[in-house]
Amino acid sequence: MKTVEMTCIVCPIGCDLKVTLDDEGKFVSVKGNRCPKGEIYARDEVTDPKRVLTSSVKVIGGQMPLVSVKTDKTIPKRLIKDAMSIIKSKEVKAPISLGDVIVEDILNTGANVVATRSVGSPQNKDNSK
Numbered sequence: 001m002k003t004v005e006m007t008c009i010v011c012p013i014g015c016d017l018k019v020t021l022d023d024e025g026k027f028v029s030v031k032g033n034r035c036p037k038g039e040i041y042a043r044d045e046v047t048d049p050k051r052v053l054t055s056s057v058k059v060i061g062g063q064m065p066l067v068s069v070k071t072d073k074t075i076p077k078r079l080i081k082d083a084m085s086i087i088k089s090k091e092v093k094a095p096i097s098l099g100d101v102i103v104e105d106i107l108n109t110g111a112n113v114v115a116t117r118s119v120g121s122p123q124n125k126d127n128s129k
């Protein structure tokens with residue numbers, strides 16, 4: 001058995017977790033979490049850690065050359081490099097609205113890449129916030 005210490009990043013409280021693993025590195029138990037989400041986070045972190053991916057995508061014909069994007073749920077960290085390759089190769093035409101899906105179900109994770117702001121066309125300046 002061994003114990004791993006980590007901080008839960010699911011919410012701003014940031015509980016200090018003590019995770020017990022067996023000799024094969026498998027999750028046994030967690031202490032220090034104030035809610036069940038902390039146990040889910042700790043299990044994921046020692047087996048298949050996940051993160052929300054944030055980036056930006058090229059915009060064609062917009063008031064700005066890029067639009068900021070993020071995944072609408074966490075994806076496995078091991079897929080982030082491949083997800084970034086897809087996002088880097090993507091181009092979208094303006095106008096773009098906050099929440100528009102830019103890449104649907106990226107890498108079959110069930111997560112969509114969505115715009116986190118609007119980008120208007122040059123003739124539509126009010127749509128840039």
Ligand code: SF4
Binds near residue numbers: 011014015033036
């Ligand atoms: S264990 Fe619960 S309360 Fe603590 S940081 Fe994680 S989500 Fe927040």
